[in-house]
Amino acid sequence: MSETQKVKDPTPPVKESQGSQVVREIMSGNAVISVLAVVVALVIGGILIAVTDPRVSTASGYFFADPGATLSAIWSSVSEAYGALWRGATYDPTARTWQGQLGIFETLTFATPLILSGLAVTLAFRAGLFNIGAQGQIILGAAFAGAVGFGMHLPPVIHLLAVILAGAIGGAIWGGIAGFLKAKTGAHEVIVTIMLNYIAISLVLYLLKNQLKDPTSTNPISPQMDANAMFPLLLGPNFRVHAGLIVAILAVIGVGWLLNRSTLGFEYRAIGANPKAARTAGMLVSRGYITVMLISGALAGLAGVAQIAGTEKSLDSEIAGSIGFDAITVALLGRSKPWGTFFAALLFGAFKAGGTSMAVNADVSIDIVAVVQSLIVLFIAAPPLIRSIFRIKAARREGASA
Amino acid sequence: MKLELKGITKSFGALIANDHIDLVVESGEIHSLLGENGAGKSTLMNVLYGLYEPTAGEILVDDKTVKFSGPADAMAAGIGMVHQHFMLVPVFTVAENVALGAESTGPGGILNLEETRRKIREISARFGFDVDPDALVEELPVGVQQRVEIIKALVRNAKILILDEPTAVLTPQETDELMDIMRQLKAGGTSIVFISHKLREVKAVSDTITVIRRGKVVGSADPSAATTELASMMVGRSVSLTLDKADAEPGAVTFKVTNLTVMNDAGQRLLDDVTFSVADGEILAVAGVQGNGQTELTEAVLGLHKHVQGSIVLDGNELVGRSVRQVLDAGVGFVPEDRQDDGLVGEFSIAENLVLDLYKKEPYSKFGSMNRAVIAKNAEAKVAEFDVRTQSSQDAADTLSGGNQQKVVLARELARPLKLFIASQPTRGVDVGSIEFLHKRIVAERDAGTPVIIVSTELDEVLELGDRIAVLFAGKLMGIVPGKSSRELLGLMMAGLPADEARAQLDGTAAGTAGTTPAGTAGTTEGERS
Numbered sequence: 001m002s003e004t005q006k007v008k009d010p011t012p013p014v015k016e017s018q019g020s021q022v023v024r025e026i027m028s029g030n031a032v033i034s035v036l037a038v039v040v041a042l043v044i045g046g047i048l049i050a051v052t053d054p055r056v057s058t059a060s061g062y063f064f065a066d067p068g069a070t071l072s073a074i075w076s077s078v079s080e081a082y083g084a085l086w087r088g089a090t091y092d093p094t095a096r097t098w099q100g101q102l103g104i105f106e107t108l109t110f111a112t113p114l115i116l117s118g119l120a121v122t123l124a125f126r127a128g129l130f131n132i133g134a135q136g137q138i139i140l141g142a143a144f145a146g147a148v149g150f151g152m153h154l155p156p157v158i159h160l161l162a163v164i165l166a167g168a169i170g171g172a173i174w175g176g177i178a179g180f181l182k183a184k185t186g187a188h189e190v191i192v193t194i195m196l197n198y199i200a201i202s203l204v205l206y207l208l209k210n211q212l213k214d215p216t217s218t219n220p221i222s223p224q225m226d227a228n229a230m231f232p233l234l235l236g237p238n239f240r241v242h243a244g245l246i247v248a249i250l251a252v253i254g255v256g257w258l259l260n261r262s263t264l265g266f267e268y269r270a271i272g273a274n275p276k277a278a279r280t281a282g283m284l285v286s287r288g289y290i291t292v293m294l295i296s297g298a299l300a301g302l303a304g305v306a307q308i309a310g311t312e313k314s315l316d317s318e319i320a321g322s323i324g325f326d327a328i329t330v331a332l333l334g335r336s337k338p339w340g341t342f343f344a345a346l347l348f349g350a351f352k353a354g355g356t357s358m359a360v361n362a363d364v365s366i367d368i369v370a371v372v373q374s375l376i377v378l379f380i381a382a383p384p385l386i387r388s389i390f391r392i393k394a395a396r397r398e399g400a401s402a
Numbered sequence: 403m404k405l406e407l408k409g410i411t412k413s414f415g416a417l418i419a420n421d422h423i424d425l426v427v428e429s430g431e432i433h434s435l436l437g438e439n440g441a442g443k444s445t446l447m448n449v450l451y452g453l454y455e456p457t458a459g460e461i462l463v464d465d466k467t468v469k470f471s472g473p474a475d476a477m478a479a480g481i482g483m484v485h486q487h488f489m490l491v492p493v494f495t496v497a498e499n500v501a502l503g504a505e506s507t508g509p510g511g512i513l514n515l516e517e518t519r520r521k522i523r524e525i526s527a528r529f530g531f532d533v534d535p536d537a538l539v540e541e542l543p544v545g546v547q548q549r550v551e552i553i554k555a556l557v558r559n560a561k562i563l564i565l566d567e568p569t570a571v572l573t574p575q576e577t578d579e580l581m582d583i584m585r586q587l588k589a590g591g592t593s594i595v596f597i598s599h600k601l602r603e604v605k606a607v608s609d610t611i612t613v614i615r616r617g618k619v620v621g622s623a624d625p626s627a628a629t630t631e632l633a634s635m636m637v638g639r640s641v642s643l644t645l646d647k648a649d650a651e652p653g654a655v656t657f658k659v660t661n662l663t664v665m666n667d668a669g670q671r672l673l674d675d676v677t678f679s680v681a682d683g684e685i686l687a688v689a690g691v692q693g694n695g696q697t698e699l700t701e702a703v704l705g706l707h708k709h710v711q712g713s714i715v716l717d718g719n720e721l722v723g724r725s726v727r728q729v730l731d732a733g734v735g736f737v738p739e740d741r742q743d744d745g746l747v748g749e750f751s752i753a754e755n756l757v758l759d760l761y762k763k764e765p766y767s768k769f770g771s772m773n774r775a776v777i778a779k780n781a782e783a784k785v786a787e788f789d790v791r792t793q794s795s796q797d798a799a800d801t802l803s804g805g806n807q808q809k810v811v812l813a814r815e816l817a818r819p820l821k822l823f824i825a826s827q828p829t830r831g832v833d834v835g836s837i838e839f840l841h842k843r844i845v846a847e848r849d850a851g852t853p854v855i856i857v858s859t860e861l862d863e864v865l866e867l868g869d870r871i872a873v874l875f876a877g878k879l880m881g882i883v884p885g886k887s888s889r890e891l892l893g894l895m896m897a898g899l900p901a902d903e904a905r906a907q908l909d910g911t912a913a914g915t916a917g918t919t920p921a922g923t924a925g926t927t928e929g930e931r932s
Contacts, residue, residue, distance in 0.1 A: 261774075263767045270758065273747045279706065280736065280744040281759035282727035 031340065034333050036386050038347070041375035046078040048371060049364055053077040081362040085369075088357020089350035103353050105239040111349030112241075112310060113138070115248040116303035117327035118334060118341040119255050120175070124189075124296040125336045126259055127288060128272035133178055133193025134300040135324025136200030137171040141301025142308040143204050144170025146222050146315035147212065149229035149308065159228035160309070164247070167305030168298040174200060175297015176290065183286035189293070197324070205317050212315060222315035231310045244306035249342075251299060256338040258295075268292050300324070329377050348373065403464055403480055403561035403593060404429050405450075410459035412442075412449050419445040421617040422459070427562065427593050432584055434596045434604040436623075437614035438636055438833040440803050443597045444486075446614070447564050450595075451483045452476040482555025483564040488547055492540035497522060499539055500554050521557050529586050544691070545576035552583070562593045569603055573691045574861060574893035581607045599636070599834070601629045602862075637834045645841050650848065650869035653682030657822050657853045662712035664698040664877075672698040674877040675712070680822075680853040685844070687868025687885075688857040691896055695877035696857045697739055700826050703855075704736050705729045717821055730759055733821030735847075737811050737828055739857065741804075745811040748800030752792060753781035755799045756814050784813040789839065805836030812840060816847060823847050826857040841867060861889060873901075880904075 124131035145167035208220035334340030355369035452470030664673035738744035781795035881901025894904035
């Protein structure tokens with residue numbers, strides 16, 4: 001009743017901050033908002049494509065004489081661009097080689113690490129933690145996996161399993177640090193994981209110049225992985241899609257079970273939704289924070305394995321690309337649900353695979369893809385915006401408490 | 403000033419919180435709005451105060467239609483509101499708080515508080531408020547903070563004052579003082595809308611009573627109406643307000659608290675050297691104004707506090723130093739004071755909440771995997787047994803009303819064999835109908851031979867349930883008195899007098915040596931409370 005009077009022990013780091021409440025609201029919106037965010041982002045992307053197309057601006061020069069010409073120029077410009085994007089990401093009968101026609105497999109290849117790192121963000125989020133550190137965890141995972149992959153020489157299968165394990169451990173260590181600091185000192189995981197990202201990149205650069213350096217190269221790059229340490233290609237040498245995809249799908253199923261069926265997931269969700277009630281019910285909130293960050297880090301580490309043992313073959317400082325950050329978007333778009341994350345990762349994989357095709361075939365800057373992706377984040381992060389555009393009513397609860 | 407509400411309807415989506423409410427508040431009367439929690443009283447007042455826009459209907463001030471687009475409009479029209487949760491800035495002084503939002507400034511935008519101070523002193527003197535304009539709000543007792551809220555409204559020339567559940571945070575003595583203030587304001591021509599669900603207070607102070615149930619006005623009553631009559635109007639069926647409770651048959655003393663001290667991180671003693679014991683089959687009610695160490699007492703037993711000294715023994719086992727899990731496993735059932743914060747996970751289903759502290763045990767889970775079928779079956783059984791009003795046990799817990807949420811918590815905590823049952827504010831925010839049910843369940847647990855501790859700030863509840871009553875003030879135990887002690891005695895103890903002194907004072911007053919009013923004592927001792 002009277003908050004003014006309540007003297008509460010502020011020590012345990014279970015108090016939900018204002019910021020994470022906002023994130024909660026963003027993450028727990030419904031799927032409709034996700035779909036609409038994508039649609040609106042694509043529409044705005046289309047407008048950008050149209051206004052930057054010289055054909056459209058030429059036609060608009062005589063707009064009043066022939067408005068139809070402008071409209072048809074806009075239509076052809078946008079439909080060509082998005083058509084090329086779609087075909088590049090799925091199936092393009094006009095491509096010169098038959099491998100090139102099947103862009104869908106490129107989509108799957110790009111999606112693989114996104115699925116795994118997206119799951120990492122999703123899982124941590126469900127326990128109330130905002131893991132911004134997937135990037136660092138991927139890098140550490142890739143470094144550990146690489147060290148085993150090119151540093152050791154083991155028989156087939158065993159070598160790959162060792163690489164996977166090492167990658168998971170690497171990521172788990174990096175995630176676990178953030179969880180440990182959160183649980184023991186209350187250090188905010190957002191700050192800690194961001195900083196760990198910087199440390200990870202610098203650490204790996206240092207290792208690439210020293211211990212992990214390929215002696216035959218002058219660049220900070222590691223030796224190539226052993227053939228035994230690589231994920232087998234699923235469709236032969238013509239396509240890059242590799243067995244990491246299977247790992248990723250298994251991870252989706254595993255995280256789904258963990259969150260929805262297991263006692264551990266029950267604890268994580270309770271801690272995430274109401275840490276005080278979880279504590280009162282006898283759950284160890286701090287232990288939950290540590291273990292969930294270990295698992296989350298391990299998942300991101302597996303994304304690092306998918307990178308190094310799936311497509312990249314050797315370790316360099318660019319191993320994680322922007323995957324760790326895209327993972328946050330993917331988890332947001334997937335509404336922090338395992339299968340939602342899976343499909344969001346597929347979409348982002350498709351953007352990546354189709355973006356090149358759009359740039360080449362429709363002569364539209366690949367930056368448009370980045371803009372669309374950013375707009376998606378923007379619209380998801382501002383659910384009231386989408387709601388007001390489409391006049392969706394927010395769930396009102398204050399009436400019940402009146 | 404006369405205020406009239408005509409056909410006010412307010413709906414939130416499908417939920418109709420107010421349904422064609424008509425209400426007339428005459429000039430200079432105290433008009434009580436009586437209704438259970440969730441009946442729509444607060445919604446109606448928020449409409450009146452311009453916080454919500456009514457879906458239909460109109461508001462008339464002195465027979466002229468007005469439209470409020472925000473509290474500023476309502477204030478300009480002479481309507482002031484004291485919210486249940488005070489809208490004060492704790493680190494500001496009284497004058498600063500009163501001036502906030504209507505600051506008068508001198509040249510260069512410099513704040514001029516002199517005028518505000520003068521007005522506060524004037525109002526304070528006129529109504530006997532005893533409020534220092536330069537005191538920091540956070541250092542004032544709750545009762546005085548409430549007066550600051552009233553001053554805030556009066557400074558803005560409020561002719562109609564809305565008091566939303568004003569007595570919820572007060573001691574019995576403070577409540578009496580507030581009622582005196584209300585009568586004085588009325589004598590000065592201010593109309594008051596008094597919102598409450600406490601029948602005794604409503605009867606004591608009102609000129610007119612309007613009863614609201616499920617968003618509708620169900621009738622008006624005379625203050626002289628019988629309590630049971632008012633209660634049945636409020637609930638919509640006849641309720642028994644007195645609990646059928648046999649005398650306790652205390653068994654062996656199995657729960658002992660010795661020299662228990664709880665400190666916060668700063669080393670401040672929130673609970674100070676408390677010693678008591680509870681026997682099997684007995685209810686110890688812990689009374690006290692909110693924030694006098696009751697929360698810390700219950701949390702210390704459960705193992706939620708870090709800085710605990712002394713000993714808590716249950717069945718020969720020391721509980722201090724154990725984890726929450728271990729304490730629960732030792733057979734402690736715990737109903738936390740704030741069910742939404744500590745008792746339930748709002749977005750979890752009712753079924754999940756019913757196993758919130760049992761999920762690791764068979765048959766609810768096996769080898770780390772939850773058994774959904776068993777959990778759902780358990781939920782069906784509990785929902786039926788405790789009469790939880792819900793469409794489905796798979797609905798989220800935060801869709802339930804307060805009373806039904808509390809039933810869920812109680813159902814869960816009483817589900818296992820207990821060696822000790824602790825409930826904090828078991829019926830806060832719970833409708834009268836559910837209170838009856840919850841009290842019966844608690845007494846049933848006592849009759850089954852479990853030692854029971856009930857913490858409550860509601861004196862009625864304490865008197866109703868307690869076989870013995872312990873009173874806490876500023877973290878110290880003022881004494882333990884028998885269950886049927888007088889309200890006056892408990893009131894004095896809640897204000898900081900040890901049991902024997904309180905008794906002596908009551909005897910003294912009865913003998914005719916009145917002079918020092920209990921209220922005066924309460925004022926001074928309470929100021930020392932942090």
